[in-house]
Amino acid sequence: MADIQTVVVGAGVIGLAIARHLARRGHEVLVLEAEGAIGQHTSSRNSQVIHAGIYYAPGSAQQRLCLRGKAMLYDYCASRHVGHARCGKLTVAPEGRADELSALVMRGQANGVDDLYVISAAELRELEPAVAGAGAMVSPSSGIVDAPGLMLSLLGEAEGAGAALALNAPLLRVRPLADGFEIDVGGEDFTLRCRNLVNAAALGAWDVARSITGFDPALVPTRNLAKGSYFSYAGKSPFSTLIYPMPQVGSLGLHSVLDLGGGVKFGPNMEWVDQVDYTVDPALRPDFEAAIRAYWPDLPDSALQPESAGVRPRIWGPGDAKQEFVFQGEEAHGIKGLVQLFGFESPGLTACLAIGEHVGGMLAN
Ligand SMILES: Cc1cc2nc3c(=O)[nH]c(=O)nc-3n(C[C@H](O)[C@H](O)[C@H](O)COP(=O)(O)OP(=O)(O)OC[C@H]3O[C@@H](n4cnc5c(N)ncnc54)[C@H](O)[C@@H]3O)c2cc1C
Known part of the structure; x- marks a missing residue:
C-alpha cells in the first residue's frame, strides 16, 4: 500500500492548480483522475473568459480570488507561453437601458x-461596427485563455516538481485514519494512504464527500446542475472584443466567445438539469439567434451550429439566492487534512491559481 503526503482528486484546472502549488511547495502529490485524460469536464467546457471580477459579492471569496487569480493568470500565461489575449469586453445596453451602465461600473x-x-452608441459603433446598442460598458482587463493549454502547463509544472498523475483512477471510498486517510481507487483497483486529501472533483465532489466513511451528510451541500450550451458561428468573428448583453440573474447572458484563432461561438444559455449530459439540443437555435440579434442584428440565418455544453456544479438551485465558492476545511468538518471544494462554477478558471494558493494555505503539511 503506497503512502503519499497529499492526494488531489480531479485533474481539472482547479485540481491541477492545487497540485502545482502544493508540489512546488515541497508536498508529495498524487492527482487521481477518473477519466483517461485531464480536463474532460467543466474545465474544457466553458467560455475560456478571464473575468474582470465585476459582479461577485464584495468581499466574497469569488470576488477576492477572481481579482487575484486574474492578475496571476495574465502573468502566468505570459511567462509560461500559454495562449491568451487581453482582448477586453463590451457589455452592451439595448435601447432604453443605457442609463443602467453606470450602475454596473460602480458595482465593478x-x-x-x-x-x-461607459461609451456612447456612436463610440460603440466605431469600436465594433457589427454591434448595435445604446451604449456599452468597457472592461479592458477581461480576456481569453486557452484552457487546455493552461491545464497542460499546470500539469507539466506539477510533474516537474515531483507530482504524479493517475488517469483512469476514480476515487471510490475513503476511510479516515488517526492521521490521514485510506483510499480505495478503481480502475487498476489499488488502495493507498495519504495524510491530506483535497476533493476537487467538481461535478463529482458530492460523490467523493459521500464516499468518506463517517462524514456528516448534513455537511454535503445540495447539488444543482446548471447546463450551458454553446453554438458555433461558421465564419470569422465579426467582433474583436468579447460582446456581452446586460447581465441576468444566475447568468451573464448569451455572449460571444472569441477563440485565439479568430473564430467565435456564442453561449452559454442556462438550463437547470437533473443529470450531466453534454449534448446540445439543435432546437435551441431560434432562442440563440434571437438573443444574439439583440446586439448583432446582422447574424445571418442558419449560421449557428450546435457546438458544446458544460454543466455548472452549483450549490444553489432555482429560486435560491446565488451562493459562493465553498471551501470546507478542518474547522468546518473536524477532519484534519481534508479540504473539500463545492460549487466551483465561474470564475473558477480565472481564479484557479489563486484557488491553488488558497487551498495550499489550508493545509499545513
Ligand atoms: C458553461 C460554463 C461556462 C464557464 N465559463 C467560465 C469562464 O468563462 N471563465 C471562468 O473563469 N470560469 C468559467 N466557468 C467555470 C470553470 O469552468 C470552472 O470553475 C472550472 O473549470 C472548474 O474546474 P474543476 O477543476 O473544479 O472542475 P473539472 O474540470 O470538472 O474537473 C474535475 C475533475 O474531477 C474528476 N473526477 C470527478 N469525480 C472523480 C472521482 N471520484 N475520482 C477521480 N476524479 C474524479 C473529473 O473527471 C474531472 O476531470 C464556466 C463553467 C461552465 C460550466
Missing part, C-alpha cells in the same frame, strides 16, 4: 475593478 468599482468606463 466596489469590487476593485477600477478600469471600467
